Amino acid sequence: MTVIAASVDERLRLAKDAAREIALLDSAQKSALLIAVADALIAASDDIVAANSDDLARGRADAIGEALLDRLRLDDKRVAALAAAVRDVAVLPDPVGRVLDERTLPNGLRLQKVAVPFGVVGSIYEARPNVTVDIASLALRSGNAVVLRGGSAAQSTNAVLVAVMRDALQTQGVSPEAVQSVDDFGRDGARALMNARGLVDVLVPRGSAGLIETVVTESSVPVIETGAGVVHVFLDATARDDWARDIVLNAKTQRPSVCNAVETVLVHRGAADRLLPELLASLSDAGVTVHGDEATRAHDERVVAATDDDWAREYGTLDLAVRVVDDLDDALAHIRRFSTHHTESIVTADQAAADRFLAEVDSAVVLVNASTRFTDGGEFGFGAEVGISTQKLHARGPMGLAELTSTKWLGRGDGQVRA
Structure with missing residues (x-):
């Protein structure tokens, strides 16, 4: 098993370091990494379902309601579906390095606008253990590290899922710090994630209208807003x-x-x-x-x-x-x-x-x-989805790999200077 860093700040810094490593992997390496994650999920299905049973029992005792219990529930079939979604993501076209625009200036300077990873993607969500795997797989395929805060209702399930994915990364010779969770820090972990400007590059909340509103209003980290579904x-x-x-x-x-x-x-x-x-x-x-x-x-x-x-x-x-x-x-x-x-x-x-x-x-x-x-990333052919954005900046609708990239301009010259 991989060793977990002791503090939120340390985990975020390790994720930032790991993001540089993930960003340099080529498409084949990232695909192999995700196939290893999918295999590990299937191998650990019994452990995942057992942990999920603990969460479901606690949820029933806390009367969280049938809707949340349904979102929380994982059985062998749903674990297999999670692994299948990871495999689907593994074979999708690599979004990194796509040339989005190019031009040559009159002075001969050649410019290209290319897609690049964000770096560290954070997510705060509620009783949705599938999100743990979906966001991690999309983040890794798009060259990003990920930091997760999955909520107390799914804490046992998420702990096993994160451990399984971290071990899979390590077996592939990739830093396990590219997948982090701050669940064990509770609300303090969520607050640290929302205010980790400079360590976390973008934050995606998923859950109730109240949770999303809290993340949008209290974060100093840029947020891609996902919305309630009336x-x-x-x-x-x-x-x-x-x-x-x-x-x-x-x-x-x-x-x-x-x-x-x-x-x-x-x-x-x-x-x-x-x-x-x-x-x-x-x-x-x-x-x-x-x-x-x-x-x-x-x-x-x-x-x-x-x-x-x-x-x-x-x-x-x-x-x-x-x-x-x-x-x-x-x-x-x-x-x-x-x-x-x-x-x-x-x-x-x-x-x-x-x-x-x-x-x-x-x-x-x-x-x-x-x-x-x-309206679903899987149905749209994304393999999985980060969430469904209801805002208008950067991303709108189901978000897949492309929405977890930013851009930068590359310029190639021959000694040009500006007049």
């Missing part, structure tokens, strides 16, 4: 019955605890009588509690009355808000007011309505006739 599906007047039903059911029930699950469905008044009876019955059969406005409740007595708070709520559970709107303009106005700019989808057969929705909705991902569950 996600909408709008069923337009021309929406096909089967598409409306299947898309909403998938977006709500496939995995309700994740940020790309739909939380509010808007139904065009002209299609409400046609779409709502079957949709509401299907949702009820799937165990979904619908919180609806008066027009929605008129179609099914099982619908509970929605409050003003429901339109802005990220449930993370088998709950869904449904509202009947007058038209596309009304739907767009509702989304502008309540969206967290994560993902929105329209179900329609009207190309003009689809085009307006794509153009006017200001969210990281906007879809037509598709489930919001596709």
